[in-house]
Amino acid sequence: MTAKLELFFFYGSIHTYLSVMRIDSLAATAGVEVVWRPFNLREILIEQNNTSFSKNQVRLTYNWRDIERRAARLGVPFAGRPPYPVDPDLLALRVGVVAAAENWCPEYTKATFRAWFLDKKASGTPVHVEAILGALGKSPDAIAKAQAPATDEQLKAAAEAARRLGIFGSPTFAVGQEIFWGDDRLEDAIDYAARSSGK
Amino acid sequence: MTAKLELFFFYGSIHTYLSVMRIDSLAATAGVEVVWRPFNLREILIEQNNTSFSKNQVRLTYNWRDIERRAARLGVPFAGRPPYPVDPDLLALRVGVVAAAENWCPEYTKATFRAWFLDKKASGTPVHVEAILGALGKSPDAIAKAQAPATDEQLKAAAEAARRLGIFGSPTFAVGQEIFWGDDRLEDAIDYAARSSGK
Numbered sequence: 001m002t003a004k005l006e007l008f009f010f011y012g013s014i015h016t017y018l019s020v021m022r023i024d025s026l027a028a029t030a031g032v033e034v035v036w037r038p039f040n041l042r043e044i045l046i047e048q049n050n051t052s053f054s055k056n057q058v059r060l061t062y063n064w065r066d067i068e069r070r071a072a073r074l075g076v077p078f079a080g081r082p083p084y085p086v087d088p089d090l091l092a093l094r095v096g097v098v099a100a101a102e103n104w105c106p107e108y109t110k111a112t113f114r115a116w117f118l119d120k121k122a123s124g125t126p127v128h129v130e131a132i133l134g135a136l137g138k139s140p141d142a143i144a145k146a147q148a149p150a151t152d153e154q155l156k157a158a159a160e161a162a163r164r165l166g167i168f169g170s171p172t173f174a175v176g177q178e179i180f181w182g183d184d185r186l187e188d189a190i191d192y193a194a195r196s197s198g199k
Numbered sequence: 200m201t202a203k204l205e206l207f208f209f210y211g212s213i214h215t216y217l218s219v220m221r222i223d224s225l226a227a228t229a230g231v232e233v234v235w236r237p238f239n240l241r242e243i244l245i246e247q248n249n250t251s252f253s254k255n256q257v258r259l260t261y262n263w264r265d266i267e268r269r270a271a272r273l274g275v276p277f278a279g280r281p282p283y284p285v286d287p288d289l290l291a292l293r294v295g296v297v298a299a300a301e302n303w304c305p306e307y308t309k310a311t312f313r314a315w316f317l318d319k320k321a322s323g324t325p326v327h328v329e330a331i332l333g334a335l336g337k338s339p340d341a342i343a344k345a346q347a348p349a350t351d352e353q354l355k356a357a358a359e360a361a362r363r364l365g366i367f368g369s370p371t372f373a374v375g376q377e378i379f380w381g382d383d384r385l386e387d388a389i390d391y392a393a394r395s396s397g398k
Binding site (some may be wrong): 012048049050055056058059061062066069070073160166167168171179180182184 | 254255260265291366380387
């Protein structure tokens with residue numbers, strides 16, 4: 001049985017950048033398959049009354065410094081603070097949901113986070129999304145699909161899956177019912193997935 | 200110059216257990232001196248409007264599972280969920296402040312967290328504090344000292360030091376002005392301290 005790990009993630013989450021940049025190589029080395037599951041974290045945070053951190057400047061200042069140091073330690077490129085917050089209308093997320101349904105979510109997501117963090121192009125701005133689709137050789141029709149009712153249904157299903165697992169942040173790695181929150185648990189989650197599959 | 204790391208911590212914080220159990224051995228190996236700095240995190244969280252997590256059952260459930268898994272991974276004993284929350288009147292903290300002033304904070308703090316996590320004796324309950332003082336060969340006078348105005352002054356100074364550094368959680372490791380939050384940053388902080396001292 002191939003070991004499987006679900007990556008639940010949100011396009012507006014800053015620590016998610018580190019995992020998006022690291023997961024494929026770590027998972028491949030461990031023989032673990034990654035399923036990319038974009039979901040609307042904003043909705044979950046509101047439900048859980050867990051939105052105070054975004055207004056906490058002390059914590060936000062720390063988080064940027066943490067990402068800078070972790071990126072250096074982990075060998076992930078970092079080019080200073082990118083725009084924040086991003087994806088106000090959830091367009092990056094909605095296109096990600098389309099991409100997941102059509103099996104091009106990993107490349108789309110990596111391109112989106114690289115554009116945000118390295119080229120400072122805020123995720124979800126329509127012109128940036130179009131440029132990413134163009135660079136990946138995808139039709140701009142993905143944007144119309146992203147706004148269609150089918151995408152609403154997929155978003156609803158993803159949020160419901162996140163709720164069932166007890167997810168409250170991004171990135172979260174799920175192995176069956178077991179969840180691991182935060183880029184700093186990526187290695188633990190991959191080990192757990194590899195062990196669970198009996199390797 | 201000896202590398203120095205300040206451990207800012209709160210007696211009611213559950214992830215702090217892992218650091219209290221690990222820091223001495225990791226720091227000694229790296230040649231880093233640890234300064235134990237108990238502070239009133241509750242006051243800081245209220246100031247920062249950062250108290251929603253304690254009411255978030257989804258997140259609390261995750262946190263206990265995380266501690267259980269991390270303890271196993273890190274070789275720290277874990278005996279199931281201890282009582283929570285603890286130290287309602289800050290007695291454990293106040294005695295910790297006295298202990299820090301008199302240079303017996305590490306042994307007092309380790310005994311307090313071991314009693315809480317392994318013997319399920321809630322920190323800050325007077326009879327538990329007395330038992331810990333007795334086991335350490337300390338006079339029960341420490342409890343009277345803990346309630347004296349001098350302790351209020353020391354608590355005020357510790358909170359002010361935490362505010363100046365931008366601290367928002369426990370444990371936080373400080374190396375000069377650089378702070379690292381969470382047990383999962385302990386190794387990073389010790390490396391940083393060792394490098395900063397020119398070793």
